[in-house]
Amino acid sequence: MRRAVLPAYLLFSVAPLAAARQPAPQILGLRLGMSYDQAHSRLNDIAQFKSEDEGQQVWTLTHDQRYQYVIIGFDRDREVRYVTALVRPNGKPVTYADVGDLVHATRTGGPGNLRYTWRVRDKGGRLEYLVIAKGKDQHHLDRYAIKRLGVESEREDRD
Amino acid sequence: MSSHTASSVHRATSFNLQPGIILALAALCFATLASAATPSSSTLSPVTGSSASWAGSGIAGATTDETTCVDGTDCDVYTITLTGSPANYKGLVLAISISHQIKLNDYDLYVHKGDLTGPVIASSTNGIPETGESVVIDPTVSGTGLYTVHVVDSNVAPGDPYSGVATITTPPADSPAHGTPPTYANYQSSPGLGDSSGEPSIGSNFNSGRIMTLALLDTLQVTFNTSTSPATATWLLKDGPNTNITTLDPILFTDSITGRTVVSQLFGTTSLSSFTDNDGETYTVSQGGGIASGVDHETVGGGSFRLCTADQLFATPAPCAQLAARGPLTQYPHAIYYASQDIGDAAMALSQDGGLTYEEAHPMYTLVDCGGLHGHIKVSSSGIVYVPNKGCGSTQGLIVSMDNGLTFTVEPVTGSTSNSSDPSVGIGSKGRVYFGYVAGDGHPHITVSDDQGRSWQHDLDVGAPFSIRNTVFPEVVAGDNDRAAFFFLGTTSAGDGTSADTGTPFSGVWHGYIATTYNGGRTWFTVDATPNDAVQLGVICTQGTTCPSGTRNLLDFNDVTVDKAGRVFAAYTDGCITAACIAKSNNATASHTRLDNDQATKATIIRQSTGLGLFKSQDATPLKP
Numbered sequence: 203m204r205r206a207v208l209p210a211y212l213l214f215s216v217a218p219l220a221a222a223r224q225p226a227p228q229i230l231g232l233r234l235g236m237s238y239d240q241a242h243s244r245l246n247d248i249a250q251f252k253s254e255d256e257g258q259q260v261w262t263l264t265h266d267q268r269y270q271y272v273i274i275g276f277d278r279d280r281e282v283r284y285v286t287a288l289v290r291p292n293g294k295p296v297t298y299a300d301v302g303d304l305v306h307a308t309r310t311g312g313p314g315n316l317r318y319t320w321r322v323r324d325k326g327g328r329l330e331y332l333v334i335a336k337g338k339d340q341h342h343l344d345r346y347a348i349k350r351l352g353v354e355s356e357r358e359d360r361d
Numbered sequence: 362m363s364s365h366t367a368s369s370v371h372r373a374t375s376f377n378l379q380p381g382i383i384l385a386l387a388a389l390c391f392a393t394l395a396s397a398a399t400p401s402s403s404t405l406s407p408v409t410g411s412s413a414s415w416a417g418s419g420i421a422g423a424t425t426d427e428t429t430c431v432d433g434t435d436c437d438v439y440t441i442t443l444t445g446s447p448a449n450y451k452g453l454v455l456a457i458s459i460s461h462q463i464k465l466n467d468y469d470l471y472v473h474k475g476d477l478t479g480p481v482i483a484s485s486t487n488g489i490p491e492t493g494e495s496v497v498i499d500p501t502v503s504g505t506g507l508y509t510v511h512v513v514d515s516n517v518a519p520g521d522p523y524s525g526v527a528t529i530t531t532p533p534a535d536s537p538a539h540g541t542p543p544t545y546a547n548y549q550s551s552p553g554l555g556d557s558s559g560e561p562s563i564g565s566n567f568n569s570g571r572i573m574t575l576a577l578l579d580t581l582q583v584t585f586n587t588s589t590s591p592a593t594a595t596w597l598l599k600d601g602p603n604t605n606i607t608t609l610d611p612i613l614f615t616d617s618i619t620g621r622t623v624v625s626q627l628f629g630t631t632s633l634s635s636f637t638d639n640d641g642e643t644y645t646v647s648q649g650g651g652i653a654s655g656v657d658h659e660t661v662g663g664g665s666f667r668l669c670t671a672d673q674l675f676a677t678p679a680p681c682a683q684l685a686a687r688g689p690l691t692q693y694p695h696a697i698y699y700a701s702q703d704i705g706d707a708a709m710a711l712s713q714d715g716g717l718t719y720e721e722a723h724p725m726y727t728l729v730d731c732g733g734l735h736g737h738i739k740v741s742s743s744g745i746v747y748v749p750n751k752g753c754g755s756t757q758g759l760i761v762s763m764d765n766g767l768t769f770t771v772e773p774v775t776g777s778t779s780n781s782s783d784p785s786v787g788i789g790s791k792g793r794v795y796f797g798y799v800a801g802d803g804h805p806h807i808t809v810s811d812d813q814g815r816s817w818q819h820d821l822d823v824g825a826p827f828s829i830r831n832t833v834f835p836e837v838v839a840g841d842n843d844r845a846a847f848f849f850l851g852t853t854s855a856g857d858g859t860s861a862d863t864g865t866p867f868s869g870v871w872h873g874y875i876a877t878t879y880n881g882g883r884t885w886f887t888v889d890a891t892p893n894d895a896v897q898l899g900v901i902c903t904q905g906t907t908c909p910s911g912t913r914n915l916l917d918f919n920d921v922t923v924d925k926a927g928r929v930f931a932a933y934t935d936g937c938i939t940a941a942c943i944a945k946s947n948n949a950t951a952s953h954t955r956l957d958n959d960q961a962t963k964a965t966i967i968r969q970s971t972g973l974g975l976f977k978s979q980d981a982t983p984l985k986p
Contacts, residue, residue, distance in 0.1 A: 255732035255752065256905065258705070273705035273728050286705030288727060311721030314767075334704070336724070345727075347704050 225302035225320050225333035227348055229285045230263070230272060234331055234350045238280040245274070267294040269346075277350070284349035295342040301335045314338050321351075398439040398512070403527065405441060407449035407500075411529040415439050417459070417468075419522035422514040424670065425743035426792030427471050427481075428763070428813070431672040436513040438477065441527050443505040450500035454532045457483075458495035459512055461523040467515040468523050469791060470494035471811060475507050480816030486791045486842040486881075488977065489516070497533060515791065543877055543972030545890040546986060547965055548583075549935065551596040555579050555964025559916035563932035563966065564615020564622055567925040571640045573622045574920075574932050575613035576964035578605045580624050582640045583966060591970065591986040599641025603633040612737075614661040615922070619695055623716045625649070627659045632699070634661075636716045650699040651710020651719030658917075660748070662738025663697035663716075667745060667765050687765035690714050696740065698766055700725065700748060702733040709738075709748070711766040725760050725769045726750075735760070736783035737918075741792050745813060749784040749796060757784050757798050759814040772814030774798070777806065781859055781903040782833045783918060789842035795882060797835040797847045803858070805832040805849045805874070809882035823876035823885045824851050831858030831869065833901045836921040838929065840975025843881035848921040848931040848967070849874055850896055854953070859903040862912055866954035870946050871897040873933055873967060875921075877975075890931070890967045895946030897936040899955030911960040927974020928984055931967040938963050 227234040231244045245251070249261035249272060258275045270290035277283040289296060298304060298318050307318040320333040330351045337344040403413030422435025430436035443455065459470050469486040473479040482503050485494035498508070512523060550556075558576035565572055572583040582599045585592040601624045610627035622641070625634040628649075635644040650659065666688045669681035689695070693715030699722075700709040708722035725735075731753035739747045746762040750771075757777040762769045774784075778801030787795040794810040796817070808820035824832060829851035839845035852858055854869030873896055876887040901915055902908035914936050921931040937946055938961045945951040970986035 252729070255728055256734060258728055258733060260728050271727070271729050275704065284704040286727075288705075288729065315721055315723055317721055345705070345724075349704050 225322055225348070227322070227324065227329060227331050229287050229346060229348055230266065230269065232272065232274060232282060232285045234282050234285070234348055235329060236282045238276055241274060241276075241282050245272070263290075266290070268296050269293070282350075284347060286345055286347040288345050289343065296346065297341050298335045298337070298343055301343070301346055302333060313340065316340065397433065398437050398525070401438070402440040402442070405443055405455070405527060405529050407443070407445045407453060407529065409453065409530060412527065413441070414524065414526045417512060417523035417525065419519075420514065421517045421519040422672065423516045424513055426741065427469070427511060427513050427811075428745065428792065429670050429673065429743050430513045431670075431676045432477075434672045434676070435517075436511060439510040439512070439525060441508045441510065443500055443508065445505055447501045447504050450505070450529075452531065453500070453529050455498040455500055455508070455527065456495065456530050457498070457510060457525070457527045458493060459523045459525045460493040461521050462492065463518070463521040464490035464492055466517045466521045467491075468494060468517060469513045469515045470496060471511040471513065472496055472498060473509040473511060474503055476509055477511060479509070481811040482816065482818065484793070484811040484881075486515070486789075486793065488790075488841060499532070540879070541972055542886040542888050543875070543929070544970045544986075545875060545888065545929075545967050546591055546970045547891060547894065547967055548594045549938070550576065550581065550964040550966075554596050554598055555581055556962065558934040558962045558964035559914065560611065560918045561920055561932040561934055561964055562611070562613035563920045563922045563930055564613060565617050565922045565924040565930065566615055566620045566622070566640055567617045568620040569640055570925065572922075572924070572930055572966065573599075573613060573615050573640060574964065574966065575611050575624060576934075577611050577962075578608060578626070579964070580604060580613065580641055581964065585968065587985070592968070594966070597641075599637075601635035601637065601641070601644040601646075603646055604635055606633065610659050612659055612661050614663060614697075616663050616695055616697075617922075617925075618664075619693065621693070621695075621715060623647070623661050623663075623697060625659060625661050625699070627701070632659055634716070645717065647716050648718045650701065651708075651712075651722040658734045659699065659701040660735070660737040661697065661699050661716075662740055662746075663695055664740030665742055665744040666694075666696045667743060667763060684764060687711060687713065687767060696744070696765060698738050698740070698746060700735070700738055702735070705733075707731075707733060707735055707748075709746070709762070709766050709769075723766060723768070725762075726753075726771050730771050731758050731760070734783060736785050737920075739786045739788050741788040742790055743792060745792070747786050747788065747794065747814070749786050749798070751782065751784055751798065752779040755779070757796070759786065759794070759796060759810075761813050763813070774808060774814070775817050776808065776820050778802070782835060785835050785837045787837035787839035787845045787847075789839040789845065791842035793839065793842045793881065795837050795839050795845040795847070797837040797849070799832045799835055799849075803831045805829060805835060805847070805851060805876070807837065807847050807876070807882065807885070819882040821882070821885060823847060823887050824849075824874070826887045827851065827874065827889065828853050829874070830855045833859055833903055834915070834917075834919040834933075836919050836931065838921045838923050838975070840923050840927055841977050843879065844927075844973075844975040844977070845878050845882065846921060846923070846929045846975060847876040847885070848890075848919060848929075850901065850915075850919070850933070858900055860900060861902055861904050861908055862900040862955060863909075866956060867900045868953045869899065870895045870953050871901060873931065875929065875931065875967070877929070877972075879973060893947060894935075894943050895937045896933060898942060898946060898953045898958040911958070912955055914960045914962050923975045926982070926984065927976035927979045929967075929969040929975065933965055933967070935963040935965045936961050
């Protein structure tokens with residue numbers, strides 16, 4: 203089991219680099235639309251639960267050299283709606299270009315508050331999602347998020 | 362608004378600072394002639410009568426609050442060292458006072474534990490025409506060692522130096538709030554208006570004297586006819602062009618000084634928003650907000666930009682230039698901020714053009730720091746931005762920006778515990794923060810900070826006079842620095858009155874209460890502002906969309922504001938409006954569960970009828986019903 207998980211983890215860890223042309227709908231092996239149980243199985247492999255607020259969970263990554271926390275939210279069907287990864291202070295830096303081809307991203311903000319956004323539809327056309335990389339630095343991001351479009355959160359406080 | 366041009370920055374800088382430069386030069390010249398407090402320090406021992414006095418430096422100036430003064434120019438410092446251990450001061454206090462002669466001048470007094478970077482443990486910020494400020498400190502609580510007395514020229518003309526005295530003495534007798542409590546009247550929205558309310562907002566336009574309120578999709582202009590007593594209210598529908606269509610969260614904000622009202626309806630990944638400068642007669646459609654991905658729990662607020670005074674500009678030009686770059690870019694003089702929860706964080710965007718466009722939002726905090734949902738934005742008169750949060754670690758929290766929404770710090774509200782309602786802050790005219798919240802035990806609490814949330818004092822259960830055991834929707838507004846009003850819904854019934862009510866139905870009668878302080882939060886009058894007409898029977902569920910039908914009719918918050926006369930207005934949704942429901946609410950032996958409630962959503966305003974308002978300058982003209 204452990205031998206099977208490790209290669210998969212390595213694969214997921216380099217996924218942003220491998221999929222740089224088209225940002226993938228997954229971070230650290232946490233894929234948009236994944237079931238709650240599947241996501242927790244994956245999270246238990248790579249992180250420790252930290253806290254929960256309004257159905258959104260914060261997990262502390264145990265071994266990742268780039269990211270320190272992952273925040274995950276679920277939709278009403280308890281499938282992964284969004285994943286946000288926060289970089290580890292003094293960790294291995296991640297560039298915006300590691301996430302995807304910057305030519306296809308919308309750049310907003312300015313120095314000290316940069317944001318690249320990719321709006322992506324998967325090959326089957328069934329999944330539309332946003333990929334967002336934000337940071338204060340010109341080259342290196344502070345956080346990296348993927349979010350499904352067209353779904354509502356599990357406990358969205360809307361009226 | 363994603364970028365600034367050099368010329369626009371230059372315009373902003375010039376607009377704000379050119380008039381001040383000449384004054385600053387004069388102040389700087391004057392400062393070179395001034396000296397520090399004389400003497401500059403003393404040591405006191407734990408003996409009744411141990412005393413010291415000093416003379417102020419005689420400088421003059423005007424500041425907004427302690428954060429905008431420059432030491433040696435328009436504020437000065439005197440230090441006191443208490444010898445011995447805290448236990449030596451049992452039955453003793455440190456009393457510090459300052460006084461001056463001319464009633465048109467205004468000094469303020471702050472006392473830090475330790476040096477100036479230490480917490481403000483006591484303050485006295487009376488205004489004109491008072492000629493003295495005083496504080497009392499208990500060394501058994503605050504400790505011995507160094508205290509720093511910071512005297513700030515709030516508005517002082519040359520030639521009226523202050524003098525100070527510090528004495529070890531016996532403590533003054535505690536006294537409850539004295540005087541006459543305020544009274545209130547309720548005004549239900551006209552038939553056909555505000556019938557589908559829920560989480561209402563309210564604002565006061567000081568220029569027109571009108572009240573603006575948002576009841577879900579109805580933007581309502583309310584005019585009170587005071588030629589009769591009690592006053593009558595005229596409610597008019599004044600919807601914006603794009604704010605009566607749909608909403609995922611409604612919010613209205615009125616800048617009382619400029620008279621601009623911003624109406625915003627959360628809509629998918631942004632908001633539909635418009636603003637009006639004439640109480641809804643005409644609108645300008647705005648960009649909506651500065652957050653371009655899925656958002657929730659939006660809030661809009663605003664007020665003064667944080668800009669340097671002339672003295673600060675000379676003392677610290679580089680950070681002042683950075684602030685100026687985030688100042689106004691148009692003739693509209695104030696900042697407007699839009700904030701909401703995003704994916705894993707909460708972010709805030711500044712508008713430098715009065716709410717027409719917004720910059721790319723800056724992160725305030727992530728879910729690692731605090732819960733995602735937050736209360737509403739408030740801005741101090743010196744431009745400090747505050748956003749309250751019900752859960753930052755194990756306590757409530759206050760998110761603070763000192764640079765026009767560029768960076769943020771998260772300050773824990775020490776001594777507090779978390780609950781399900783969003784907290785609220787009111788900011789006094791000289792920067793005192795009043796933080797109203799629901800404690801973990803359901804009781805309504807309010808606590809005070811004089812140092813931008815770094816330390817807290819006077820945490821009180823203001824529901825105690827009524828034995829309130831369940832509370833929702835804390836809302837705070839402040840006027841003068843030492844005056845504030847705290848509006849909340851409460852019930853005296855025990856049990857979980859905010860749950861999904863899945864077991865034995867909760868039985869409780871909810872009323873709207875307003876607690877008011879006139880002495881900086883040391884004591885509060887608490888009044889039942891809806892004494893004969895309950896707001897709700899049974900639970901007020903605060904569990905979001907998991908609440909069963911009919912228990913979340915009031916949605917997530919209420920609101921409170923103050924008009925130019927200092928009169929307090931509160932907006933709430935009335936869930937119990939029929940004669941049958943009201944009769945049950947007034948029958949102590951009747952059932953008071955959700956099954957007895959109307960589950961109505963009627964927009965209603967509470968208007969202060971009598972008593973002192975929140976502005977002392979208006980006390981000479983008593984409020985009339």
